[in-house]
Amino acid sequence: MVRVEFLGPIEKEPMEVDVKNLKELKELLNKNEEMSKWLKECAVAVNDKIVSSLDVELKDGDKVVILPPVCGG
């Protein structure tokens, strides 16, 4: 299973999902309309590294985090 965490203001509990790569995760998350809106704005990190391509395989125990626009300080 792959753990997906939603950071900051998204207000969604973490999920454990059965997906093999980021493309499958994209399909899955976009089924939710509210989430789909967030995804337009969000960066994505796999095991805490921001990804620049969807060609990323996911394996059991991987962690994906969804990062909304940031605003520190």
Add this chain to the structure above:
Amino acid sequence: MVEIFKGGIPVIPTLERWYEEFKFEGYGAMIPFIGIVRAENGIDGLSFDLYLPMLNEWFKKWANLPDVKIMMAHSFGDVKVGESSFLCAVFTKHRKEGFKYLEEFVEDFKANAPIWKYDLKEGKRIFVKERAKKLPNAGILSKGE
């Protein structure tokens, strides 16, 4: 490592501790920056979420430069008007490169540190999307991409 405080940062004790730690290390300039929560839009304060694993990873590239020492503290949770939520200090041999580093560091911090800020009004947290910045490759999981 970024120093993390619940609520407002104890500004003077933190700056004093950093000063004491580095005053004999050959730096001729210590430039502090104290971010203060200002009273505007009727807020009682600000509130923050952090994602520590990536915040510390982001900070590493600033923590390991040969000619500068950068210290940083940030709050999580609620910070009242007049308190500080972000504190940093740049130590360099001379002031000129210190001011340059401070500007570059704070710009990078604003654009890339995984921190989310909310207005605090009557005990409620309100995220203001318009003042937040998208991270690199934002939208990669979006349907239209």
